[in-house]
Amino acid sequence: MMTSKMACLGPPGTGKTSWGMKLVQEWVRLGVRVSQVAYLAFTKAAANEAASRVADGRFEGEDFPYFRTLHSLCLRLMREDGVDCRVMTAKDMKQFGMETGLAGEYAVQSNEDLAEAYQSLNIESQGIWDNCRTAYTLSRISSRSIDELDRARVEISDDAIRRMGWGDAEAYRTFVGRYEAFKKTRGLVDFTDMLEYPIRHAVSVPCRKVIVDECQDLCPLHFSIIDRVFNGPAEEIWYIGDDDQAVFGFSGASAEEFLVQIGTAKKVVLRQTHRFGQGIVDFSERIIQRVKNRIVKDVIGKPGAECVISEAGSFEVPEGESFVLHRHVRGCQEIGARLIAAGEPFTSERGRSPLSNANRIKAFKALKELSEGQKTYFGSARILIEDLLPSFWALPDGSQKLRLIVHGAKKRLQEMGASDHVALEDLASQKILTKDGIDVIRSVRYDVLKHADDLRYYERLTRNGHALKPSGPTITTIHGSKGREADSVIVFPEASRRCWQDPDNEHRLAYVAATRSKRLVSICHERIVDWASAPYEYPTEVPVESQEG
Numbered sequence: 001m002m003t004s005k006m007a008c009l010g011p012p013g014t015g016k017t018s019w020g021m022k023l024v025q026e027w028v029r030l031g032v033r034v035s036q037v038a039y040l041a042f043t044k045a046a047a048n049e050a051a052s053r054v055a056d057g058r059f060e061g062e063d064f065p066y067f068r069t070l071h072s073l074c075l076r077l078m079r080e081d082g083v084d085c086r087v088m089t090a091k092d093m094k095q096f097g098m099e100t101g102l103a104g105e106y107a108v109q110s111n112e113d114l115a116e117a118y119q120s121l122n123i124e125s126q127g128i129w130d131n132c133r134t135a136y137t138l139s140r141i142s143s144r145s146i147d148e149l150d151r152a153r154v155e156i157s158d159d160a161i162r163r164m165g166w167g168d169a170e171a172y173r174t175f176v177g178r179y180e181a182f183k184k185t186r187g188l189v190d191f192t193d194m195l196e197y198p199i200r201h202a203v204s205v206p207c208r209k210v211i212v213d214e215c216q217d218l219c220p221l222h223f224s225i226i227d228r229v230f231n232g233p234a235e236e237i238w239y240i241g242d243d244d245q246a247v248f249g250f251s252g253a254s255a256e257e258f259l260v261q262i263g264t265a266k267k268v269v270l271r272q273t274h275r276f277g278q279g280i281v282d283f284s285e286r287i288i289q290r291v292k293n294r295i296v297k298d299v300i301g302k303p304g305a306e307c308v309i310s311e312a313g314s315f316e317v318p319e320g321e322s323f324v325l326h327r328h329v330r331g332c333q334e335i336g337a338r339l340i341a342a343g344e345p346f347t348s349e350r351g352r353s354p355l356s357n358a359n360r361i362k363a364f365k366a367l368k369e370l371s372e373g374q375k376t377y378f379g380s381a382r383i384l385i386e387d388l389l390p391s392f393w394a395l396p397d398g399s400q401k402l403r404l405i406v407h408g409a410k411k412r413l414q415e416m417g418a419s420d421h422v423a424l425e426d427l428a429s430q431k432i433l434t435k436d437g438i439d440v441i442r443s444v445r446y447d448v449l450k451h452a453d454d455l456r457y458y459e460r461l462t463r464n465g466h467a468l469k470p471s472g473p474t475i476t477t478i479h480g481s482k483g484r485e486a487d488s489v490i491v492f493p494e495a496s497r498r499c500w501q502d503p504d505n506e507h508r509l510a511y512v513a514a515t516r517s518k519r520l521v522s523i524c525h526e527r528i529v530d531w532a533s534a535p536y537e538y539p540t541e542v543p544v545e546s547q548e549g
Contacts, residue, residue, distance in 0.1 A: 003250045004137070004236040007215075007262040011299045012284075012515035013244055013275025013485065014243040017046070018212045019154045020240050024054050027209050038207040039067035040073065042214040042483075045090050050213075052195040058183050060383060066207055070222055073229075074194040077203050085189045092188060095130070100178045104129040128168065132175035135167070140192045141252045145490035149196055153180065163250055165498065193222050199230050210234045213482070215241035219252030237267065243295055245512055248464035249505045256293060270299045275485055276518050279307030279487040284519065293511065308520045311540050315490070316527050317344050322473040322488040323481050325513050327495045327536075331417065332475050334528045335492075343460025349480050355453040355461075360466045364458045372443045375421040382413050385427075387531050388449045389437060400432075403435035404448075450489070478513045488520035489513065510536050 010016025024037055041047040049068040067072065078085065093106035104127050122421065126134070139152035139162035148157075154174055158275065161167040176318075183190065197203070200220070209231045212218070230237055239262050246255035273281065278301030288294070301307075317339065324346075327333045334349035340354070347353050349460070353359065366380035385405060392401045393474040409432045424441060427433045433441070458468055474486070481489075491513045499506055514521055523538045 003231045005208060005239065005262070005265040006236060006268070007144055007239045007241075007265040009242055009295060009297060010108050010240065010270040010299050011273060012512075013273035013302075014269055014270035014299070015274060016242070017050075017213055019270060020213055020238065021050050021053050021294065023238065024050070024209070024211065024262065025056075028054065030542075034063050034207055035065055036206070036208040037064075037235075038205060038208070039064075040066075040068065040070050040212045040226075041252055042069070042217060044069055046074065047211065050096075066205060071191065071194050073205075074197050074225065077205075077229075078189070078194065078197050081201070081203070083197070085187050085193075086184070088188045089196075092186070094532050096179065099180065099270065102175055102178060103127075103131075106130060106133060106168070108349045111324055112512070116473070124501050128171055129175055129345030130173050131164065131166050131168070133179070135164055135172055136176055136179070137192055138163060138488045140254055141195065141219045144220045144224050146200055149199065159252065163252070165501075167424070173511060192221075194224060198225050203229060204233050205229050206233050208235050210235075211240060213240045214238065215239040216243050216246035216258040217248045217251075217253045217257060218258070220257060220443045221252070222353065222434065223257065242297075244291070244297070244382045244508060245482065247482060247512055249502060250408060255291075255504070255508065257296070259293065267516050268296075269297055271298055272302075274302055275299050276515070277301040277303075277307040278523060280515065280517060283307075283309050283539070284511055287507060287514055288511045291504045293504070306519055309540055310522045311456040311522070312522055312524045313492075313526060315524050315528075317342075317346075318473050318520075318522075320487050320488065321486045322490065323484075323486045324473045324475045324490045324492075325478045325516070326492045327473075327478060327499065327509070328395065328529065329477060331492060331494060331532075332477060335475050339472075339475075340457045341455065343466070344463045345461060345466050345470075346398065347470050347474045349474065349476040351475070352454075354457050355470045357454070360387060360424070360451060361458065364455055365468070366448075367441060367444065367455070370424045370427075370441050373423070375423045378420045378422045379428065381422050383443075385413065385432065386410065386449060387439070388455070389433075390448070390450060392450050393436070402436040403434050404440060406431045406434055406437075409433070419463040439545055477521075480507050481516050482512055485516055485518055487518050488522070490519035490522045490524050491538070492524050492526075492528055493535035493538060494529055495536050496531060497533040506536055541544075 008016055008019055010019065020039070024039060027037060028034055039050045039539045047067045047069060051064040055063070062438065068076070078205070097103040097106065121441060124525070135156050136152065139157035140149060142157050142159040145153055154173060156167050156169065156172050166339070208232060212226060226237065241258060243255040243258050246253060246258055256333060263370045281299050281301040285299070315335070322337055326335060329350045332348060334347040336346060336353070339346045340352070345355055345475060362380045363384040366376040366384045370381065371375040389404055393404055394401050396526050412430070413432065418495045424438055428438050446455050449455060461468060495506065523540060527537070
């Protein structure tokens with residue numbers, strides 16, 4: 001059977017994922033069994049959402065064996081073939097570093113979510129052995145055949161060298177040899193081993209219909225898997241994506257690869273965005289027109305939607321649902337540090353996010369209540385003692401150590417009920433805290449307590465009238481915001497020198513940033529990191545011909 005290839009191109013907010021789900025629903029209505037449909041999503045959550053919307057109460061979870069991520073599909077194929085293996089964990093990688101002497105941070109990639117796995121490859125500073133592992137992963141996922149996969153075991157691919165700007169051949173071979181030997185002796189498989197499996201073995205999936213979502217972010221090995229597994233058994237394969245939003249270049253994906261894959265496919269282009277009005281459409285169009293190789297889409301803005309494009313010389317905390325976006329992780333961390341110092345609420349996905357730690361907030365509230373002579377829940381007091389209070393406090397002059405928690409108290413804490421209320425005196429009478437421990441809590445000695453920076457931040461928040469719960473803007477990278485939206489978006493245009501090695505990628509990344517907002521896009525020119533080179537030039541000035549038109 002000849003498999004037909006089709007493509008659905010969906011600019012931001014046009015609902016390409018919803019379009020794909022409706023296509024599946026139509027197939028089911030026409031008599032295709034859901035077990036004969038593969039829906040390959042970028043994340044596990046997206047695959048589950050697709051199954052839920054298609055099921056509509058008529059099907060159970062087991063009716064959707066092929067609604068999953070590509071990596072989950074490959075692992076399933078290995079299990080079905082009886083492969084005896086275990087997926088590597090962070091503990092395994094730590095053991096590898098200890099046994100081989102090749103120590104590194106070794107971020108362990110998920111076998112479920114592509115987005116999470118890609119972010120783990122985008123480490124801005126790492127050691128030589130982390131570089132080797134990243135280069136090995138990139139060399140493998142940029143492969144298109146078994147021969148190229150075999151070659152990746154002995155030499156770094158040109159693609160990996162280009163993307164990393166690094167290529168120590170001797171260190172690479174040392175790492176790969178010891179890494180593969182370590183996995184083999186323990187029956188382990190890593191993130192990329194799963195992807196290699198269907199390429200190296202005669203594996204196919206009996207699906208009639210296939211949808212692959214977010215295809216612009218797939219690397220060559222991913223496309224090879226789809227061809228190997230579905231080309232032949234399937235009647236049609238739908239590639240859903242948008243070349244203008246191909247921003248995971250650091251992980252082997254590229255808009256060029258996506259355009260080649262859909263080159264001869266029948267194409268459907270969605271035009272109506274449901275996210276933002278014509279103002280943001282025009283603004284983002286002036287950005288994406290800078291890209292040389294792309295498919296032009298005529299996007300229609302949301303009727304009647306208010307849009308504001310603005311510039312600012314300094315950063316001010318936005319109100320309501322908002323994103324604060326930076327090109328780099330360290331930029332996100334610096335923005336978070338400023339909000340911590342100012343006592344403003346926020347959530348950070350790329351650095352410290354104290355308001356996301358519910359237990360620490362409970363411990364802080366217990367600390368304040370106990371210090372003011374009030375009673376608090378025993379469960380909160382227990383978190384305070386276990387999370388914030390050290391067992392000993394060494395006096396600043398070094399003269400002695402003071403015991404703060406009575407010996408054996410932690411065991412007694414585990415045996416006591418969490419629903420009771422306790423006062424500071426109760427913790428003394430029940431032989432939980434010493435007199436010195438009581439004094440530290442009564443005096444709120446942040447200098448003695450653990451996680452003092454978070455506690456002082458909570459203090460500033462309450463002084464400024466803010467509730468101790470996740471609120472305010474979400475700080476993340478532009479990459480991290482992909483596929484999401486907010487009422488307003490603040491973008492820092494700072495970029496490092498290395499970013500400009502691929503201008504088209506920077507244009508696509510700027511396009512993604514500009515199209516996350518439903519209403520307000522603000523470009524903030526305040527300098528956040530001192531190592532940034534030329535900032536990205538967002539076209540905030542409307543051309544004269546556009547004004548006249």
